[in-house]
Amino acid sequence: MxxxxxxxxxxxxxxxxxxxxxxxxxxxxxxxxxxxxxxxxxxxxxxxxxxxxxxxxxxxxxxxxxxxxxxxxxxxxxxxxxxxxxxxxxxxxxxxxxxxxxxxxxxxxxxxxxxxxxxxxxxxxxxxxxxxxxRRRFEEFAFKVHDQAPAGPLRFDYLMSRPDxxxxxxxxxxxxxxxxxTSAACTPSSMELASMEELLMLTLLSIQPSNYHADPVSRISKVSPRQFRQAVEYINDHLESDLRLTDIADAAACSIRSLTRAFHQASDTTPMQYVHGLRLQRVKADLALSTLQQKTIADIAYHWGFRHLGEFNRKYREAFGETPSQTRQRKALS
Missing domain, CATH: 2.60.120.10 (Jelly Rolls)
Known part of the structure; x- marks a missing residue:
């Protein structure tokens, strides 16, 4: 250690x-x-x-x-x-x-x-x-993840023993x-903080053994094409807002686990990876607009929900093979 x-x-x-x-x-x-x-x-x-x-x-x-x-x-x-x-x-x-x-x-x-x-x-x-x-709020979230309540109060193993x-x-x-x-320079919104709370709970549920026993994969409720469209439409309609998995699943009237499986089957991604990918596409499109040349790259990134420029630049380069500055310069010369 x-x-x-x-x-x-x-x-x-x-x-x-x-x-x-x-x-x-x-x-x-x-x-x-x-x-x-x-x-x-x-x-x-x-x-x-x-x-x-x-x-x-x-x-x-x-x-x-x-x-x-x-x-x-x-x-x-x-x-x-x-x-x-x-x-x-x-x-x-x-x-x-x-x-x-x-x-x-x-x-x-x-x-x-x-x-x-x-x-x-x-x-x-x-x-x-x-x-x-x-704890009660955590239990309510656990139910939304799998549409199944824990047997009694939610209880985790006391020690996180697996290295991974x-x-x-x-x-x-x-x-x-x-x-x-970094909140003194860039205060997170209440929805952004709520998303981090959700991520903390979801991660702990997935990595730490507990008395919460989810159904086998074969018994996950299947998301209908209509429900999947509702999820995608909700994402597109709220892309400029802070999005939570809970909100997307509620819009599609399904569990978080079912929603996650549906996105994996449809596009080999997770709902939040899909959200981030769409937001990167919107940033790239805005960088090419002459009407937005007066806006800084940071302003555009922040508008689409990217609060940390270092992480944003890394993800942008992974997605498009160039930096945001290079995108803007290339569009200006074309």
Whole structure:
């Protein structure tokens, strides 16, 4: 594991707490994460460094980075309908559950539920990124994915143990944190944040084992040609807006899983890849319009939903074999 996952740390603009006094920090922490008990680790004399807490939101998901600056055990007093996903950014974290105590290396992720009565174990140099999901909202989304409810409260395996799953999750977290960190210069819209919330839930459902058992592929409801047309029409009608998978599936009156399979069969792509491809085509078309020559490439990209120019330029070049600037220059000379 790496010694530090700096790309998972919220920037200073989100600082809520910066003090060496844990008692002073506690009200702000409880406002973010609920009531808790903090206990010094038995038999360990710990140095004391500042408590750092940074917090932002991604739709209905509370995103926080914590560093307690001492060896301490944090025992939440009821997670109040929340589901916590914790990723170690620096140092070595841990979690004590009814079934035992588990150490977590930097970069590793674990999932916590209220019925587990978790206690989080931190050292002086431990820093973590926490995502706090509304569990009921997550369950409602899971139903929309497959048109099937979990057997009881949605429950994931406590540790993200597969390397491929951990790598995929960490990559997504880097994207979310980078988006939030650049929000001072380019504030994400509420729909954009909702889309990221949806992506976080969909990814966790697909990579982390849970008590949610989806039907086999053979039993996925087939999307009719009419439903597929409705999905495509909805995408085209809302291409300038922030689009979510949930909205597209609702427009086609089908589950997200059925919708995804229909797009794969029709065009060997996913619904959101289809959306991004159409938006790139619209950008390319706008770059060729003489009436839009006064608009910057960034303005045109932003209009079509691309908030991060580096990522936009990479995708544009992959799609068309040239940069946006080269497209504009070529059209100007033709």
């Amino acid at each position: 790496v010694e530090s996952e700096a790309g998972l740390r919220l920037s200073d603009q989100f600082t809520k707490v910066n003090t060496c006094d844990l008692a002073e920090a506690s009200p702000a922490i409880e406002q973010l994460q609920g009531h808790f008990f903090a206990r010094p680790r038995a038999g360990i004399v710990s140095s004391v460094e500042p408590v750092y807490v940074r917090a932002a939101s991604c739709g209905h998901v509370a995103v926080s980075t914590f560093k307690f600056g001492r060896t301490v055990d944090i025992e939440p007093q009821g997670l109040a309908g929340a589901l916590l996903v914790t990723t170690a950014i620096a140092g070595r974290a841990g979690v004590a559950l009814r079934g035992g105590t588990h150490g977590i290396d930097t970069g590793a992720t674990f999932v916590s539920h209220e019925e587990d009565a978790p206690t989080f174990l931190y050292g002086v140099d431990t820093e973590v990124l926490k995502l706090r999901f509304d 799953a951990g790598a995929r999750w960490t990559s997504l977290l880097r994207f979310v944190v980078a988006t939030l960190n």
